Amino acid sequence: MSQDVYVAIEHVQGQVADISYVMLRAARELATRAGGGVVAILMGHQASGLAEAMAADRVIYFDHPALKEFTPEAYQRVLAGLIHDDSPRALLLGNTTIGSDVASVLSARLGIPLVSSCRTVSPDGKLVVQTCGGKIMAEVELAATTTLVTVIPGGYSPEEGKGAKAPEVVTRQAPALEGLRVRLSKYIEPEAGDVDISKESVLVAVGRGIQQEGNLELAEELAKALGGTVCASRPVVDQGWLPVSRLVGKSGKRVNPKLYLALGISGAPEHVEALTDSETIIAVNTDPAAPIFSVAKYGSTVDLFELVPVLTERIRGAKTS
């Protein structure tokens, strides 16, 4: 077995996803302890330029028209063949819309273990993984065989996975990629919403704790008093109470406001990963153990239905005085 740590790079429409750089950084921690190198695996078509900023010792590049954009079975075939041939110490994939479609399949196909939702690598080389929506963490050791690891954002910044000089790119022959059972027809761009929450400087975010559509007005009033905009976590958008353009999270927008005021949001990892660039995060949740309190700077466990009307009045008062 090689001691190198491989990273399956993710890219969509010619853009390398940030998780790729986070994974390169995590891979460095593992590779240093194993005595191996960090190897980026890039699958694309006429896309070798995407490797430029990667902090990797080398890049293995597979070029094929069927790899231009991600489809699960093409990635599975390339990576299954690669693991079979090279037996790396570990292969890191994103715990993302791309990596999650691939990792479990490789584990079942090759009979090698999979560790999901790794956030960091501990000082003694263990994978530190998140479970139960961030309420519980666990440490797991790499197996004796190649270990598959899916990585979540938050443990390392993407900047830490970028290098000053472009790494060496080694091209390899892609396997046969005919007869794929999953095919990309087209991309559908997001509809432009009434506001672009990724550009707002004050956001009042509502989650499941808002309980019903009629209660959104409380948040609207507070946002109005603050000169901000209302956004939401997944359950609120799934209910159809706010459009998807207001969704903060993994499949919604990343935001970076001056103030992020979270009302009745538990702080599921898929939500939290998109708001960590906010300057000041304030969370209101009756559950003192809610994970949102580990990213917030200030918090209150007062019921939002009691707090918000009073707070709105105080803010109005502060602005007129």
Place this chain on the structure above:
Amino acid sequence: MNIVVVVKLVPDLVEELTVDASGTALDTSWLRRIINEFDDHAVEQGILLKERSGGQVTVLAPDVEGADDILFTAAAKGADRLLKLSGDFGSGVNNHALARALSTTIKDLKADLVLTGVQAHDDSDGPIGPLLAEFLGMAYLGYVAGLSVQEAKVTARKEYPGGLVAEMEVDLPAVLGIQASEKPPRYVAVSKVRQAMQTAKLESQAAPAWDMSGGLPVARMFQPEAASRATLIEGDAEAVSSRLVEILKEAGVL
């Protein structure tokens, strides 16, 4: 169209979670389990498909405490067949083992389409959908929010970050990991669930011996440290509001 929906029960995150004496697992003595919310969306999506173009919906769940209620609720919503996978779940069963066992049951059901939640918050060895797909020899696509069925394929909307959607064609039979159903999971009155308890039949099938390979042992489990925790503002709504106004002024928002 033979649709099978696989649901899993997960610890209710509203409750306090603690680590047991071994230091490597959750303390399950007081643990309350609820349906994985993505699986709730998968049930809804299955029933929506049936209402739109016919077919049969079978809901399949591991036979742990709480499974009966979830299955009867699914029946009240419109599921045709309820099936439990029975076995010894006492010492914890990972997704690899569960998926292997479920796949033998699903093979017998001759499913055209298998739906399950795209993830659960306790998937420590990967989500169950793609494991099932590989054990069944079917194609897999995850993060699906909306789909339509044609002859021998489905057209699925796969969600990407930033609101981007990829429209993908998937050959049947296939497993889809559901991110969100096209409509929010429907509400059913308790009386309807009670009615389902009287009329719906719960079938049970024994799981073969668990094969946990593919998961790895936990060396240590712990609650995240309090180092990066929010400063909790004490007091009632008035006191908290006063302090928050000060904080907002300091932050330059007011």
